Amino acid sequence: MDFGLSDDQLILQRSARDLLAKECPPAVVRRIAEGPSGHSEALDRRMAEMGWTGLLVPPASGGLGLGMLDMAILLAEHGRAAVPGPFLFSALLATRAIVRGADRRLKKQWLPKLASGECTATIALLEESGDSAHPAVLRSRARRKGAAYVLSGRKLFVPYAHCVDLLITACRTSGSDGPDGVTLFLVDRRASGLSIRPLETVDRTRRVCEVEMRRVEVPADQLLGRLGGGWPVIEHLLDLAAVGVAADGFGGAERVLEMAVEYAKTRQQFGRLIGSFQAIKHIAAEMVAEIEPARSLVWFAAYAHDALPREARRASSMAKAALSEIYSRCANRAVQIHGGIGFTWEHDVHFWFKRAKWNELAFGAPAFHRERVAALGGF
Amino acid sequence: MDLSLTPQESEFQRQVRRWLRRNVSRRSPAEEPGEYGNPKRIAELKQWQRKLYEAGYVAMGWPREYGGQSEPGGNRRDLLMRQTIVNEEMVKARAPSLIGVMGVQMVGPTLMQYGTEEQKRRFLPKILAGEQIWCQGYSEPGSGSDLASLTTRAEIAGDFFIVNGQKVWTSNAQFADWMFCLVRTDPTAPKHKGISYILIDMKSPGITVRPLVQMTGDKGFNEVFFEDVRVPRANLVGELNQGWQVANATLSHERNLLGSTTRTQQMFQGLLRLARTRRRGGKPVSADPAMRQRLADLAIRVESMKYHSYRQLTDLLHGRSPGIAASVNKLVSTELNHAICALALEVLGDYGMLERRSRHVADRGVWPYEFMFTLGLIIGGGTSQIQKNIIAERGLGLPRG
Known part of the structure; x- marks a missing residue:
């Protein structure tokens, strides 16, 4: 029985935290968020x-060959720093799509380039219906024409x-729905x-586009x-996305808690630090009480992808449902503890608040994943 | 990360299961509401603890000389893992829990840390074997969350303390043999610095135990009055006026964390069974989309506490400090247990309000009973609000005041 991180994983966590603190501090997040492209080539490199x-x-294809738990540890650090850019979609989702689904030739063609960062990728699944859960809503079509397929759709x-x-x-x-x-x-x-037309998004650390x-x-x-x-x-990608986003949310929730606590230790009202008021303490304690057990849930879901594949889907949905709400609630409470300054563009906390949302x-929003937990649990 | 058991641990788990199958009587369910009012049941439960002890399943991590199995060389980690297996299997087998739990989990570890050699030899083996049942003399009518304001006095007269005052909410006092008790020994010192930790024989003259009826209808806890009760000075644990530190050590002692989350998992399984079998509108309650959302929400919280306890066990096995983990556990688990019971009542509908002796009662009335009982646990042992203060002040370093 060992429910913890290995020494290598702790090193990964530490080095990611250090690097991102240096290369992606809030000032950089802000610069990227306010810029047009939504990512930084220097940071990506x-x-x-x-x-x-x-x-x-x-x-064999030039990568580290690590597992989903390692990726979750890394993504938690991305969430903590609110790293903008395509990393989650490229290094996790697109890469795993090729690792899992492609034949040797395609793997050989793309994986070394993805691993080295020479090439980045994303996934284009959703359409106008906004529904990822059901194949019948897919309208884009591909028709064979000689040595090619011709793709049409939005x-x-x-x-x-x-x-x-x-x-x-x-x-x-095919004609099948x-x-x-x-x-x-x-x-x-x-x-x-x-x-390709970028869409104006509320969370400026995540950019999405319309692709015709x-x-x-x-x-x-x-x-x-x-x-x-x-x-x-x-389906596999959606499970991985659920864990990846949950891990990001875990790191983000920890960060907004730290921001709120730091502020409560310096801000004075009524002649006292606001952190000495129980109204503030209890909000902060509730964040801890949600975040600590949630950490274990994220680790387990990621570990299930590596070692307990039969439990992976249910665990992924559990982590996604839980962290979705926990991160949003924590970000909400963090803004509340900051008061007026937390509602300004000038303060950084809104980047995390929006990313949480x-x-x-x-x-898949929480209700979708809870229903999946119910269905997979045979309720 | 590796959640598997070693072959030796799996073998041990099989042994424990076999033993429990042979020894847990089908007719004696784990928790019978109100069982502590019944002297015959108490005798049975003491007998049960003795049996468990003789099988080697109680407080395995204690040193061998005091009745445990730990050797100076250090098989502690192995024993901790085995104890966890025992605790989990006991809950799964619906075995009665230890009646002497206060002794095993609270006073025992405290004596090992602060007790004299004589105190250890005198009390520890009997605590383990279930021969001595202990109760905790902490809360007073005027000292609940502000425990350190307690006023029960102990004055020194020769080789004795003379104790006067009153304790309240004292679980098990009606049949306990001993009490570990916080008393004020220096009324002039600041409140945390005038308290001592003493052991009181409940048969001493001058002690009156008066049962209090809980909202469940049970006489689960008591008022305990002390009138010139003579307690030998040899029953002082730790230094005079250092009782607050001794008591705090008790609270931070290794707790067996898995027991409680296994119990939570079982309560949730019970709720799920209920939701699948009860019908509304011609369909099982568990088919209702709104109910499924709420069931899933609880399932997720239950599961996260399970992994959380695994993580804490791992920290314990590696000798890492648990920090404020115990407070997070207490806060989250007690509220989760209550939420499970609350949803069970909703599933039961009108049946949820039937008293346990009523005709037509479902699941022997365990849900309304537990709904109330679990509310008590949110308050007892440090209320949720006190736990939040601890998390905020000791965990996050927010200023006191």
């Missing part, structure tokens, strides 16, 4: 140099489509017929996995 982009890539909420190199795109390839009609393609962001595909030709060898075999990969709503 630095993270690639650390090997983080190759964390999940097998050593994707929404595609993270960082405007700056990555590769889009992993879900299209319908069911899961068997869905296929994944690797689409070059610069392909002709593809137009007008008869985009994709070479047939860029089909990921089997024809009609996309759905199980998508994005985390809550993306990849």
Whole structure:
């Protein structure tokens, strides 16, 4: 029985925290958030140099070959620093889509580049319905034409489509409304017929785009996995996204608690530090009481992906449902403890507040995941 | 991270299961509401603790010379893991819990840290074997959350303390053999510095125990009055006027954390059974989307406390300080248990308000009973608000005041 992090994992955690404190302090988050692209090439490069982009890539393809628990530890640090950029979508989701779904040739083509940071990727799943849970809502189509597929349709909420190199795109390839009609393609962001419009988002640390595909030709060898075999990969990606976002939320919740406590130790009202009032203490203590058990839930969900695959889906939904709400509540309370200054653009806490809300709503809001917990638990 | 048991631990787990299957009587369920009012049941429960002790399943981590199994060389980690297995299996088997739990978990560890050699030899083996039942003399009518304001006095007269005053909410005092008690020995000192920790024989002349009826209808706890009670000075634990530190050590002692979360898991399983079998609108309650949301919410909280306890056990095995973990546990677990019971009552609907002796009562009336009982645990042992103060002040370093 050992429910804890290994020495290597503690080192990973420590080095990530140190690096991000230095390279991605709130001033940098603010600069990126207020800028047009939503990411920093210098920061992305630095993270690639650390090997983080190759964390999940097998050593044979130039990566570190680590597991989901390691990734969760790293993403918690990203959440703590509110790192903007495509990392979660590229290094976790797109990379795992290829590791899990692609044949050897595609792996050989893309994984070394993803690992080194030479190439970044994202996933383009959602469409106008905004529903990720059901294959029947997919309208984008791909038709075979000689040595290529021709893709048409419109994707929404595609993270960082405007700056990555590769889009992993879900299209319908047969008349079936069911899961068997869905296929994944690797689409070059610069392909002709593809137009990408960034959307104005509330959480400026996460950028999403509208992606229009007008008869985009994709070479047939860029089909990921089997024809009609996309759905199980998508489901797997949604589970991983749930854990990844939960881990980010855990780190973010810890950070907003620290910000609130720090403020409560310096701000005076009625001639006393506000942190000496029980009204403030109890709010802060409630944050601790939510965050501490939640940490274990995130670790377990990530560990389940590495070691207990049969429990992974339920555990992922548990972590996502819990951390969605805990992070949002903690961010809320942190703003409350800051009072008026917390409501300003000038103070940093709103970046975390908004990220918490994005985390809550993306990849299935809490009610969706609770229903999954109920269904998988046989309620 | 590795959640598996070693082959030796798995083998031990099988042994414990076999032993419990043979020894837990089907007719004697774990917690019978109101059982502490019944002398016959108390005798049975003492007998049960003795049996567990003889099987080697009680306080395994204590030193061998005082009745435990720990050797000076250090098999402590192994024993801690085994004790955890025993505790989990006991809950799963619905075995009665230890009647002498106050002795085993509170006064025993305190004596090992602060007791004299004579006190250790005199009390520890009997505590383990269930021969001596202990109660805790802390709260007073005027000293609840502000425990250090207590006023029960102990004046020194020769080789004795003469104790006068009153304790309240004293669980098990009606049948306990001994009390560990906080008394004021220096009324002139600041409140935390004039308190001593003494051991009182409950058969001493001058002690009156008066039962208090709880909202459950049980006589679970008591008022205890002291009138010129003579307590030998040899029963002082630690230094005179250092009782506050001694008492605090008790609270921070290794607790067996898994027991309580296993219990929470079981309560949740009970709720789930109820929701699957009770029907509303022609369908099981568990098919109702709103109910499923609330059940899932509890399931998630229960599960996170399970892993949280694994993490704390790991910290304990590595000798890392638990910090404020015990306060987080107390706060979260007690409120979670109460929330589980509250939802069970909602599932039961009208049946949820039937008294346990009533006709038509469901699950022997355990849900309304536990609904009330778990409310008491949110208050007892440091209220939720006191736990929040501890978390904020000791955990987060927010200023007192």
